[in-house]
Amino acid sequence: MSTSALPRRGVLTLVALLLVALNLRPALTSVSPVLASLAEALSLSPTAQGVLTTLPVLFLGLAAPLAPRLVRRFGPERAVFAAIALLAVTLAVRPYLIIPGLDLPGIANLGLFVTTAIAGGCIGVTGVLLPGIVKRDFPHRVSVMTGLYTVALNLGASAAAGTTEPLRQVFAGVVDTPWQPALAFWLLPAVIAALFWLPQLKGTAAVRVAARHGARLRDDPLAWQVSLFMGLQSALAYSVFGWLPTILRDRGLDAVTAGLALSVSILLQVSTAILAPWIGSRMRDQRTVIVVVVSMTLTGLLGCLFAPISTVWVWAVVLGLGQGGTFSMALTLLALRAPDAVTAANLSAMAQGIGYTLAALGPLLVGLLHDWSDDWNAVGVLLAAIALCAIGAGLGAGRDRQVASSLGDA
Template structure:
């Protein structure tokens, strides 16, 4: 009996791990698949730079606005079933959005962002609950899977458009397929088990905690840079003379470079006194990468996108790590995750929108580059506060 129970536990752990990795792979393609074909979509639907900026902003905004829904859904359905519901809705939104006109494209993109926002809040709690002895390792692997999914979508969407006879509609709808696969595997791993309900949040609010706000601002500002790059880097590079396929490939390479730094940065930081030095290092890499991509000779673009990716992978994984290590217990970590992602992603949504507005007004990327530099400096300031060895809700 003991052997059978042990085998069942091992099977459950393997299925949960596989399900989580498949879910993580689907947390960014809805966003990164748009950038490589953004100019084509804009020409097809007569969208201005501002309209294109809104399209890249919507899913990020919904990441933040939908985050508070996650704990309510978890209390009602259980965390696993809430993730399954979000996957199903995400798949429908991705399949339908290219074929419903301008309003359908915007609505589907917004719904996709909301679903991703719910799952992004719930998955870290599942990691801490089901893999308590290896939460840091699982977070790194989960982040690497997320970055891989983002990179594949960024690099493959434009070739898919060409393969589908220059049609961007099926190229975007294609990304519903891996969502369906993830939903099936996630459903199978539930296996009829009773799903524990999330506890009700205590009355003490994180919104009155200075450290929590510093973490939220760091999460938001580094995310603002990330989603601006997801949405606009291919267009920037095309405007600088690179063809559409190579512009999408550059974004894909940049995102792929996030994988090693996403795993390495938290591990290296764990051997330091705190995370402040690592915050400065990864944000400087982002700052140099963005500057090189916009202002430096275009022949060196591959160096800049590699540096940009290394910085962004480290910045994002450090942000996720802070959600865990700045809380004294798993319940507080889950609450901090919800608060920081709600505030942070809502703030992050302004980045792609303002970049679109600045490009429209000045018909150049130079001013937009300066704006992104200011965001990076703000992230360093917030990260220096968040990186100190302290805990939220400590008096």
Template sequence: MPGLSDTATDTHTLTPARPWLLLLGLFLVALNLRPALSSLSPLLRQIEAETGLSSAAAGLLTTAPVLCLGLFAPLAARLSNRIGSEKTVLITLIVLAGGILLRSLFPPAGLFAGSVMAGACIGIIGVLLPGIIKRDFPNQAGQLMGVYTMALCMGAALAAGATAPLGAWMDHHWQPALGAWALLALIAAIVWLPQIRATHHTHRQRWQVTGLWTDRLAWQVTLYMGLQSSLAYIVFGWLPSILIDRGLTTIEAGLALSGSILIQLISALATPWLATRGRDQRLTVVIVISLTLAGLLGCLYGPLPMLWLWTLLLGLGQGGTFSIALALIVLRSPNAHVAARLSGMSQGVGYTLAALGPFLVGLIHDLTHGWNGIGLLFILISVAALLFGIQAGRDRHVQAQSTPL
């Protein structure tokens, strides 16, 4: 909200005795920020059949964690101010593991409750990790943000590709296949535990940032973040179901999603570097949105023998759209304090907006009893993302002021 204060430094700073352990911990924590989202979709048809969920209810199930990414993002700063970023990450990882386990128990109520818990935890950790990277590795922050994005993609791809085979190996039971991802969160928590002991309290300088919520450019960055995220979470939640209805097996559909996410590693690392070589990022936005839309429409309407091409285009496009969304937060901010507030705004509002996408897909499928109408939704969201992305891609700064308190 306007006038809220921001912190220049956390209550803790790292004792740099074992930076490699912090890097490993950051990587493993980031690896956990997508499996709870991408592991559900390969099993969604089986879950609908066994629990009696309608497509609209399944859409709500895929929407709930995405909505929580935005709703709980503001809680990250409050928890960090009270107990520190490191302790917040540790506790949230443990709660994340609990939420993932709950999804596999007491269906369908446990599915929804666990998904809400998982989405809330991911939203909190997702806000904190970039700040920890920027604080403890200021000279390597750009490179490490690329590694952070890579870990997100790897976690999403791993869960998308391995969950269905895991369920088949477990006598086609979806509950243990979903719950197994809690183990990854617990491993990350164990590796992260030394960070609690490796910190000490330091003086906190507080800053006040004003004018951000009334700035047009800040809203353009935020809406681009939300719209491109909406397409991403539609893919996470519904692409396997679309492909299964087109004739693929559950495992084949999961592998298609996994392959598309793995391809994102290429453009997620390369796109920000290429985008900063030019005068601004407008052309880059046009290219990545166009690739994304072409891939989506190909998966929906294109010949299945060419599915490899559609997933290639989709992966290259979505890896680029997400990495550019993160880069625009930094590039459009005049200083680190404004960047921190713009990050919170774009993720809080953006992910809340993004949650509408998966829900609308389920609703349209229920109303039309098919997938053909989804193509129009893809086009509308892509065009809106393109318009706001072009505006956000201009070489300007948001007109917000930061002053020390």
């Protein structure tokens, strides 16, 4: 059955796609606002906190190679549904597999770490599949759909970052461990997304992810540049998701305000998530846009780390505008550098698999450096180095070329 014969371009499909995208960050950004409470309740060291913020990002990358296999076996729609359904179950049980007060803290906290890793894997599989579906079903509206997809993703991230700590405070008068229902709350949007995705299972036209073609991509320098840009900008993003509230609390903000700063920063990504791909897709290449948005990200990060705390909202705004552009451009490159849905799906699997595995080092190194130095100076140097490397990779990935041409495909 041809793709054009399937009812995938209607309003219901668009809504289902955006609801799925809405769930690709809350499992991550809901943890950082209550990280201090978790650390106190569970006796987590800064290194352990770094591992906790790193695990979901690492499994974003480790799970990405599973996506092509799931597509070949079940089709992309069923694979997305399975991943979102498992994510909902994982978010439901994650807080309650923790046993506060147990004499063996490593065992007490094991459920938290394992389920956080599983959540990252579910998100990784879904994130690989959606760009190929967008390329297939909206081939002439890739930049617009990428922008909308990124907006939904940012809204989910922002909502979780800004409301998890207030939820914890609301539940504080009801239960003894209020961070548990505050974290479990985020299973609700995953359940809703799974229900809206169900109609997509009635007919599936698979985005075929050919193993041979995917393997050949690994010999292509442009594919590696796209992958490195994806990974390096993600290392910055997940360092922010995992550590910005802690950084701002150390600098004097209270927990709610620190979480709100992260939420506002993520929410502001919505504007550049739409604008950057729109501008970039209309330029001869995307290098200028990439340099601008990564530079804004670095400026905002350094401002949050070192500028007077009274100016934190200025830097949170700059950071959000920069990161909205960097992530949406990374997604846009997956489509622009690929001539068709097959190549886009393969490039997505490679870029997100390699990229997110690399990105996992970001929040982990932040935790290790902070634990070692007991301040944020070395962290600032690390984040600056990552941003400069991202600009270098972006200058290669942003050129007006396609991976199929590099491979000599017709």
